[in-house]
Amino acid sequence: MAPRVIRDNTTFFECYDDLSPGDIMFGRIRLYPGEEHLLLDIMTREILMIPSALSQLCSRSKVFQTRVLGRFMAPGTAAVYCMNDMIRIVSEYGRDKTGKVVCKLDRANGGLGILQFSSIEEVYSLAALGTLSFPFVVQPFHAESKDVRVVMLGDYKEAYRRHNPNNFRHNLHCGGMSASCDLTDDQIELSREIMNRARFPYAHIDLLITSSGSIWVNEINLRGGLRGAVISQQDYIRAVDKIHADLLGQYAG
Numbered sequence: 001m002a003p004r005v006i007r008d009n010t011t012f013f014e015c016y017d018d019l020s021p022g023d024i025m026f027g028r029i030r031l032y033p034g035e036e037h038l039l040l041d042i043m044t045r046e047i048l049m050i051p052s053a054l055s056q057l058c059s060r061s062k063v064f065q066t067r068v069l070g071r072f073m074a075p076g077t078a079a080v081y082c083m084n085d086m087i088r089i090v091s092e093y094g095r096d097k098t099g100k101v102v103c104k105l106d107r108a109n110g111g112l113g114i115l116q117f118s119s120i121e122e123v124y125s126l127a128a129l130g131t132l133s134f135p136f137v138v139q140p141f142h143a144e145s146k147d148v149r150v151v152m153l154g155d156y157k158e159a160y161r162r163h164n165p166n167n168f169r170h171n172l173h174c175g176g177m178s179a180s181c182d183l184t185d186d187q188i189e190l191s192r193e194i195m196n197r198a199r200f201p202y203a204h205i206d207l208l209i210t211s212s213g214s215i216w217v218n219e220i221n222l223r224g225g226l227r228g229a230v231i232s233q234q235d236y237i238r239a240v241d242k243i244h245a246d247l248l249g250q251y252a253g
Contacts, residue, residue, distance in 0.1 A: 003048075003252060021046035024251055026244065028056055028222070033107065036060065050247045051222055052199035059222045062113075063106045063135040065198065072194050074208055074216040077139035086124050089138060093120040100141035103132070116141060146209040147218070148181060150191050151229055153202045153239040157191075159183045160228045180230060186215055194220060201243050 003022040006012045009030045025047060031038065039053040049056070058065040066079040076098060078089055093101070101120050105113030117123050126132035147162045161181045183191075191205050194217055204224030208216045226233055 005248065005252065019045065019047050022048065024048045024050065024248065026050050026248060031060070048251050050244055050251070051201050054199040055201070055203075055222055058198045058200075058220060061106055062104050062137050062219065065220060066137050068198050069194050069217055069220065072190065072197075072217040074139055074142065074210070074214075074218075077137065077216075079135060079137055080127070081135045083128065086127050090120050090124050093140070096140075098140045100143075102139050102141050104137040104139075106135055106137070142208065142210045144211040148187070148207040148209060149224070149228065150183065150187065150203075150205040150207060151224075151226075151231065152191055152195060152200075152205065153231075153236070154243055156231070156239055157183060157188065158230050159187070160230075162228065190215055190217065201247060202240060 003024055004015075004019070005024045005026055006015070007026045009027075012025050012029065019042075025042070028051065029039070029042075029049070036057055039049075039057055042049065043053050054068070058068055063079045063081075066073065066077060070077060070079070076093065076096065078085070080086060080089065098120060099118070101117050101123060103115040103117060103123055105115070107113070120138065123132065123138060127134070148159050149162055150159045151157065159181050161179050163179070187207060190207070191203070194200075194205070195203050198220065200220065200222065202222070204221045206218040206220070208218045210216070226236055229236075231239075
């Protein structure tokens with residue numbers, strides 16, 4: 001029997017209990033916060049997903065992508081789930097004499113959940129008092145660093161730098177400005193490596209380039225605004241549709 005190909009969320013959840021191994025969910029699954037455990041059930045039942053379950057979950061959670069891609073991120077970047085994690089990180093940052101730190105709220109986008117503190121002790125205090133809710137991500141603040149957004153779409157790739165002279169948040173939503181820039185071989189290789197690790201068929205990737213020239217991953221997402229990009233919305237949609245169709249052809253045989 002040929003696998004069923006489901007193309008919308010309504011149909012997917014209507015026949016959720018009747019899905020069989022090899023059936024294909026074509027498109028991102030709409031989940032409420034806390035429903036992500038359904039992805040484990042879907043994968044265990046060998047139901048195929050386009051894009052992959054791993055890439056969809058990474059796109060939803062900064063904490064999860066930090067756990068999956070932490071070795072590609074700036075040293076000291078950590079997912080924080082509880083006060084025990086905070087105690088450990090306070091000691092590690094103290095040992096390394098870390099100054100300012102950045103905290104990323106798990107599900108906030110567009111730079112709205114990026115917080116800066118003068119020390120890890122401030123983060124600890126807010127977490128201990130219940131003002132800062134778990135989970136979240138912390139990392140040392142890198143002054144004078146560059147923020148480069150990379151768009152990877154099959155054979156198409158482009159990059160632009162985001163810069164905000166009045167705000168450490170370089171996101172365009174927070175007032176940043178953009179300028180096209182060339183991708184180096186190292187940046188392309190890193191982008192492809194993390195896409196392979198997290199099973200992203202295409203991606204919007206934020207790279208952190210420190211003043212010393214080190215290249216680290218800040219975030220990755222299946223979707224991202226195209227403001228600042230060269231590619232048009234129409235060409236972008238066509239490229240994503242082609243990638244999806246190629247994957248469907250591989251899965252459906």
